[in-house]
Amino acid sequence: MSDAVLTPDDVAGHDVAAHDDHGHHETNTGISNNKLAMWLFLSSDCLLFGALISTFLLYRTNISDNTVWEEPADVFDIPFTSLSSFILLMSSLTMVLALSAVNRDDQRNGRIWLLTTAFLGMVFIGGQVYEFTVFREEGLGFGTNTWTSAFFTLTGFHGVHVSVGILLLLGTVFGTRKSGLGKEKGETVELVGLYWHFVDIVWVIIFTVIYLIPIG
Amino acid sequence: MAATDTHLDHDTHDDHHDHPSDRTYVGIAIILAVLTAVEILMFIFEDDMPRNLVKLGLIALMVVKFWIVGSWFMHLKFDSNVLSQLFVAGLILAIVVYFIMLSAFEFNFWNDGFEDPGLPDIE
Amino acid sequence: MTLNSSAARRYTRVALVVLATLLLAACAGDAELDTRSDLAGPEARDIESFMRILLWVTYAVFAFVMAISFEAWRRFRIRGDDYTDDDEWPEQEDENSLLEMLFNTVPALILLIVGGFTIILHMELNSEETNLVTLDVAGSAVEWEPQVVVVGQQWWWEYQYHFGDVDVDQERVETLPNADIVTATQMVIPVGQEIELEITSRDVIHSHWIPSLNGKRDAVPGRQSAPWKIQADEPGVFFGQCTEFCGLSHSRMRMQVVALEPADFQAWVNAQMEGYPLEADDQAYLEALVAGDTPAAENSTQRAINTFRGKCASCHLMENIADDVWSQERVAEQLVAGAAPNLTHFATRTTFAGGIRNVYDPDTGDFNETDLREWLMNPADIKANYAQPANDDDPRMRGMPNLNLTTEEIDDLVGLLKGAGEKPAEFIIEETGVE
Amino acid sequence: MAIIEEPLALEAGEDAVARVERPLGDLTRPQADGSWKDWLFTVDHKKIGIMYGVAAMFFFVIGGAEALLIRIQLATPNGTLLSPEVYNQVFTMHGVTMIFLVIMPLAAAFANYLLPLQIGARDVAFPRMNALSLWIFLFGGIFLNTAWLFGGGADGGWFNYAPNSSVTFSPSNGIDFYALGLQITGIASLVSAINLITTVMNMRPKGMTLMRMPIFTWMNLVVQFLLLFAVPVISIALFQLTFDRLFGSVFFNTEAGADPLLWQHLFWIFGHPEVYILILPSFGIISEVIPTFSRKPIFGYKFMVISGVAIGFMGWGVWAHHMFVSGIGPISVAAFSLSTMFIAVPTGVKILNWLATIWGGRLRFTTAMLFAVGVVSMFTIGGLSGVTHSIAPADTQQTDTYYIVAHFHYVIFGGALLGIFSGFYFWWPKMFGYMLNERIGKWNFWLQIVGFNVTFGPMHILGLQGMSRRIDTYDEDFGFEFWNLVASIGSFIIAAGIAIFFYNIFYSRSQWKKAGMPNPGPDPWDARSLEWMTASPTPEHNFDEDIVVEGPDEFWHRKYGYDENHNVVRIATAEEVAQDGSNTNVHLPSPSYYPIVLAAGLPIIAYGLIFSLWLCIPGAALLIWGMVGWIFEHPDDPNAAHDHHDDHHDDDDPEALETGDDDDDAKELVAASADAGDEN
Numbered sequence A: 001m002s003d004a005v006l007t008p009d010d011v012a013g014h015d016v017a018a019h020d021d022h023g024h025h026e027t028n029t030g031i032s033n034n035k036l037a038m039w040l041f042l043s044s045d046c047l048l049f050g051a052l053i054s055t056f057l058l059y060r061t062n063i064s065d066n067t068v069w070e071e072p073a074d075v076f077d078i079p080f081t082s083l084s085s086f087i088l089l090m091s092s093l094t095m096v097l098a099l100s101a102v103n104r105d106d107q108r109n110g111r112i113w114l115l116t117t118a119f120l121g122m123v124f125i126g127g128q129v130y131e132f133t134v135f136r137e138e139g140l141g142f143g144t145n146t147w148t149s150a151f152f153t154l155t156g157f158h159g160v161h162v163s164v165g166i167l168l169l170l171g172t173v174f175g176t177r178k179s180g181l182g183k184e185k186g187e188t189v190e191l192v193g194l195y196w197h198f199v200d201i202v203w204v205i206i207f208t209v210i211y212l213i214p215i216g
Numbered sequence B: 001m002a003a004t005d006t007h008l009d010h011d012t013h014d015d016h017h018d019h020p021s022d023r024t025y026v027g028i029a030i031i032l033a034v035l036t037a038v039e040i041l042m043f044i045f046e047d048d049m050p051r052n053l054v055k056l057g058l059i060a061l062m063v064v065k066f067w068i069v070g071s072w073f074m075h076l077k078f079d080s081n082v083l084s085q086l087f088v089a090g091l092i093l094a095i096v097v098y099f100i101m102l103s104a105f106e107f108n109f110w111n112d113g114f115e116d117p118g119l120p121d122i123e
Numbered sequence C: 001m002t003l004n005s006s007a008a009r010r011y012t013r014v015a016l017v018v019l020a021t022l023l024l025a026a027c028a029g030d031a032e033l034d035t036r037s038d039l040a041g042p043e044a045r046d047i048e049s050f051m052r053i054l055l056w057v058t059y060a061v062f063a064f065v066m067a068i069s070f071e072a073w074r075r076f077r078i079r080g081d082d083y084t085d086d087d088e089w090p091e092q093e094d095e096n097s098l099l100e101m102l103f104n105t106v107p108a109l110i111l112l113i114v115g116g117f118t119i120i121l122h123m124e125l126n127s128e129e130t131n132l133v134t135l136d137v138a139g140s141a142v143e144w145e146p147q148v149v150v151v152g153q154q155w156w157w158e159y160q161y162h163f164g165d166v167d168v169d170q171e172r173v174e175t176l177p178n179a180d181i182v183t184a185t186q187m188v189i190p191v192g193q194e195i196e197l198e199i200t201s202r203d204v205i206h207s208h209w210i211p212s213l214n215g216k217r218d219a220v221p222g223r224q225s226a227p228w229k230i231q232a233d234e235p236g237v238f239f240g241q242c243t244e245f246c247g248l249s250h251s252r253m254r255m256q257v258v259a260l261e262p263a264d265f266q267a268w269v270n271a272q273m274e275g276y277p278l279e280a281d282d283q284a285y286l287e288a289l290v291a292g293d294t295p296a297a298e299n300s301t302q303r304a305i306n307t308f309r310g311k312c313a314s315c316h317l318m319e320n321i322a323d324d325v326w327s328q329e330r331v332a333e334q335l336v337a338g339a340a341p342n343l344t345h346f347a348t349r350t351t352f353a354g355g356i357r358n359v360y361d362p363d364t365g366d367f368n369e370t371d372l373r374e375w376l377m378n379p380a381d382i383k384a385n386y387a388q389p390a391n392d393d394d395p396r397m398r399g400m401p402n403l404n405l406t407t408e409e410i411d412d413l414v415g416l417l418k419g420a421g422e423k424p425a426e427f428i429i430e431e432t433g434v435e
Numbered sequence D: 001m002a003i004i005e006e007p008l009a010l011e012a013g014e015d016a017v018a019r020v021e022r023p024l025g026d027l028t029r030p031q032a033d034g035s036w037k038d039w040l041f042t043v044d045h046k047k048i049g050i051m052y053g054v055a056a057m058f059f060f061v062i063g064g065a066e067a068l069l070i071r072i073q074l075a076t077p078n079g080t081l082l083s084p085e086v087y088n089q090v091f092t093m094h095g096v097t098m099i100f101l102v103i104m105p106l107a108a109a110f111a112n113y114l115l116p117l118q119i120g121a122r123d124v125a126f127p128r129m130n131a132l133s134l135w136i137f138l139f140g141g142i143f144l145n146t147a148w149l150f151g152g153g154a155d156g157g158w159f160n161y162a163p164n165s166s167v168t169f170s171p172s173n174g175i176d177f178y179a180l181g182l183q184i185t186g187i188a189s190l191v192s193a194i195n196l197i198t199t200v201m202n203m204r205p206k207g208m209t210l211m212r213m214p215i216f217t218w219m220n221l222v223v224q225f226l227l228l229f230a231v232p233v234i235s236i237a238l239f240q241l242t243f244d245r246l247f248g249s250v251f252f253n254t255e256a257g258a259d260p261l262l263w264q265h266l267f268w269i270f271g272h273p274e275v276y277i278l279i280l281p282s283f284g285i286i287s288e289v290i291p292t293f294s295r296k297p298i299f300g301y302k303f304m305v306i307s308g309v310a311i312g313f314m315g316w317g318v319w320a321h322h323m324f325v326s327g328i329g330p331i332s333v334a335a336f337s338l339s340t341m342f343i344a345v346p347t348g349v350k351i352l353n354w355l356a357t358i359w360g361g362r363l364r365f366t367t368a369m370l371f372a373v374g375v376v377s378m379f380t381i382g383g384l385s386g387v388t389h390s391i392a393p394a395d396t397q398q399t400d401t402y403y404i405v406a407h408f409h410y411v412i413f414g415g416a417l418l419g420i421f422s423g424f425y426f427w428w429p430k431m432f433g434y435m436l437n438e439r440i441g442k443w444n445f446w447l448q449i450v451g452f453n454v455t456f457g458p459m460h461i462l463g464l465q466g467m468s469r470r471i472d473t474y475d476e477d478f479g480f481e482f483w484n485l486v487a488s489i490g491s492f493i494i495a496a497g498i499a500i501f502f503y504n505i506f507y508s509r510s511q512w513k514k515a516g517m518p519n520p521g522p523d524p525w526d527a528r529s530l531e532w533m534t535a536s537p538t539p540e541h542n543f544d545e546d547i548v549v550e551g552p553d554e555f556w557h558r559k560y561g562y563d564e565n566h567n568v569v570r571i572a573t574a575e576e577v578a579q580d581g582s583n584t585n586v587h588l589p590s591p592s593y594y595p596i597v598l599a600a601g602l603p604i605i606a607y608g609l610i611f612s613l614w615l616c617i618p619g620a621a622l623l624i625w626g627m628v629g630w631i632f633e634h635p636d637d638p639n640a641a642h643d644h645h646d647d648h649h650d651d652d653d654p655e656a657l658e659t660g661d662d663d664d665d666a667k668e669l670v671a672a673s674a675d676a677g678d679e680n
Ligand code: HEA
Pocket: C061, C065, C106, C107, C108, C110, C111, D159, D275, D276, D278, D279, D321, D322, D324, D340, D341, D343, D344, D347, D348, D349, D351, D352, D379, D380, D381, D382, D383, D384, D386, D387, D389, D390, D391, D395, D398, D399, D400, D404, D407, D408, D411, D412, D415, D416
């Protein structure tokens, strides 16, 4: 009876034979549900950031009512932002190293790299907070003009994404204190990683679009 | 883009496949770092170069970085094509749609309408 | 079975009745189109004739779909409640390449043809013709490239005429120079001329639509619309209604276009270039006021001048009566839109309050004092408006507030407004009669 | 566990006691006990689907009552029932309610109930997330409607053009409720889109290739993709609006140089795919109903699928047809005009394929079938008027008149809603175990279709006569009064029709009870797809056994074969083929407290944003409680009786056991925060 009967794990209703191969359920695409869902979410997020970036592009030159600057480049601190962008970029490296360590069942290094990644992320967020404060002090508020509205919203949304990523990283490290961060956690780390890398490549775009590309 | 590497796709149920080694990752990171440096150099010498070149260059570098992180760090190069397709679908959709939107703001031809083509009488 | 088939017949009958109603409705729609005989501009007529062809295409497609459906229902229906009887199975045809090809290509072909004509008509509507009108403006001849700046605001339309050598194709209405003629609710144009409309807004999005002359075009604040034009072939009055939802009194934001023969148009221009005509002693009284004295008002007009300058001029302009106390900045402090109708030539128009009330009784031709009084008593009774500050931080209003005028003040003001310009021609008064 | 409820089963060898001793032992899952709690905490896709339906019908009565108020107001010239202020709120809330809280969730109801069944799966990929979507939607909808209690509903029209939506022009809180309410329901749509796409892509049984899926499943897959990509766009627009209204940004403030067309673009980039989100589920429904009652397979299956995908795809390139007169420039207008027109091609393919399916069939006019052919004809009218709008020059005369109102009610009411009613009659026995009365059903249908045409048919005429939309009154001498009166009468005929539908539910139920609750059997209509292959009403575990699929219309092919003349012959009865639902040995995901807790946090935060930031604290607390509970919740209810630890689990390795839970925690966290957390 038991092989004809759908088993509990088999909510998915996939092919019965796969059960013998424990722990790894065969899905139609060969991709786990979790991973597929994460990618779906990321591709949806493209449209989200797309809307924010296009809003910024639309209002890029619109700095009316602005007594603070001639053009945005006047208040940007490019060396500073470059550094924090670089830090975020490198956190992607530490993230893959973490995943690779976890996949090797190297728990210690896995944790270290995850924490490093989270730390780098925090440095980035710190930089952003600093930049926002400077802007405010210069007199650039959320509603000063359409440029600032678009700027704060775009970078702010990205900042929220990074912060969520940091929480995920820390959650992974501390949530597995008891159970260990073994090889079987590979997928978890991979999912966190996907999210993290995505946030990173979004910044690649934002950095170029906001800071580097000259107006006019 | 990842389509060529099908031989890397796993045939077993075993967890994962040939990942790049840590060394490869570090190498990639170095490439990324170099690209970033080039970007910043371009920014610094922006005034000495033709504007459009700077813009094009920066955009090209941005795309390359995006692609590198996507295909190696995010494993799109090694994972099932379905994932690349999904992601690229979202990406392309976003680019195309918002590009059209922004051009609708640009090309609005305020003042010069069309030449009168002389309407054939459709009565 | 019997019960069922009679029921079925009944249903078929009902279906036929429905279809008949539909067809009737369609024809009635068509008839209505015919009766819209006041189509008076080439653009409107082009659109109309294209639209009529389109409608016939859609009738044809719909008739085709319905014909197939009815024929299928008639031929292939079976009756009975047993859904699982095994005998009645038709051939299980589920593809037919030829048909499937046709399903794609035939509609595509139809649309290709329609699309071609669409583009031609579209280009026609968006093309411009440069025609100059020679006008006599304040004694000198002007070559006027007929352009009217149309400005929407909550909830009335302003029309500006710039005769000088100004380029009005600018982005924002705030930056336009003062116009030679400013009027409200009624646009006056010469017949037979293509008039270019520069449509924009001072607050929210409105839409300017004179159905008999052309389609609509939105008035978007901060932008000036892509070119749009109207042309009237014969003299007449053509109604319009704001068609983009713009808040509280959107339904009461109406307007008219008055098309005049060139000579009449010239006369209209001449009249509009004048300030408010005053008797000599009233003029003297006004001058004393302007000079800073406080002479006692001796008649109704003088009292009205006083009231107007004190209460109305913070928003409304009346040339020769309040142009020294009126200022754009002051209006902008009080009204979100930053403008109220210019009242200098109030009596030359036939409607007021956003086109919902008559200035002259259309039957008798008399000045409509009743409605005007009611309006001055409390504008919100006639037309819903937010004549209160929008919120705590923003004291500006969006309509005419209740000024708490006394009956006497109202009488005086009505008299003043009655004298604001010449009464328009009979036929305009008759045709505009609203409500 | 995780978002994928994988360790549904207690792993063999692990005993329940061990679990109860966990530090967070009080976070056990609720048990199914047959009470109302079963519904509140359920993660069963069928219960969730039904609740979607009930909630949507509730909102439908609200939206319908608003429609009736509109019609009473407009029945005569210079109507005085509603003040202009109230009228603006009523039509706005009517549009918003009908679109976001009626048609979309009704489609979600069917999708939730049927998608897993049609692909032969036990549940969706992430059952708890499914419950989460439901509650977020429901609370969002209630939140949106509570605006009436706090100074009035939104009053900017359902597309709420800037800058009329700014605080200056709409000082009441209505539009804040609109922005935040739609934001919340948007999260629900996004979560459920991810869930359902994963389900369809990953959880099909052996042999069920994509091109063997029923059309209904296909159309819903397309819809979920549209949601996946369209929701973020309006999310951003709504964020911008919210920030403008509450936090002083200037995205739409023209005094600060903003361009109001930004809102229009963002809204319609979402808005046009949205209309296909509304219609495609209905297309899916009637693509199941028509073949069943024509006794033929759907004609041109491949084209049906491709055209559905094409509609979804082309729907992204036409949005500016709502902006033909906004001054976007002649070139854009021409391009969008052409692209819009050609959407008629794939849509036409569908209509014509349905006709070809009917042709040569054996048609039985059940109520479901009547509604389905009603869609074919009524949607065609609406689609064709849509084509006349797409002709940009002609649209300059039509736009924002009642001609448009006629168009979209023909496609939405005549397409989407009639299709959904067809689905009600068709799947009712599957969902509730009794059939709706056919005679009353026909009354329902005819009243609805006649009333519908009497209401919205005249609106074509009114529009062409020049009657503007969204006007609270019109004058006598405009010549609008006759057709307006007709339309108003029609709307009450519709109301009667719909009242009869509600009556039918209760009447049929009581008749059925009187008759001793006869079971309609698994397959009352002699239908074709897998959901009919299990008992009615669907047992909790859907299927007793795995189904191996060999072709499209699998179920039908198990019932019928062909003889040598290629005539259809029965080879088995439905009862022989269908599973009887008697397998009690199936372990199902346990109910969970946390979806509803998490969802409840969102509206409270939204109230907080509007009224006082302090309120955000309890809201956020609920949210966090929900997330934490969600993560640490047992994958299963330890006390539930599991009499079926069958041999299957013997191969569990101890190592996996030890870590079974935490493994998924982080994944869960990822999913939960990715989908709920940073989206809001
Ligand atoms: C379910 C929702 C739904 C659907 C399916 C559609 C379908 C279509 N719509 Fe509609 N539309 C709305 C909902 C919908 N619409 C709403 C809600 C609005 C108003 C929003 C607002 O302003 O509030 C609107 C407004 C709207 C406008 C803007 C009007 C304006 O404001 O000025 C336009 C303009 O092009 C348009 C076009 C179309 C077209 C071309 C289709 C096509 O997809 C239709 C295709 C179908 C057919 C054509 C019929 C079948 C085809 C055949 C039988 C083949 C043969 C046909 C030919 C050869 C022509 N719609």
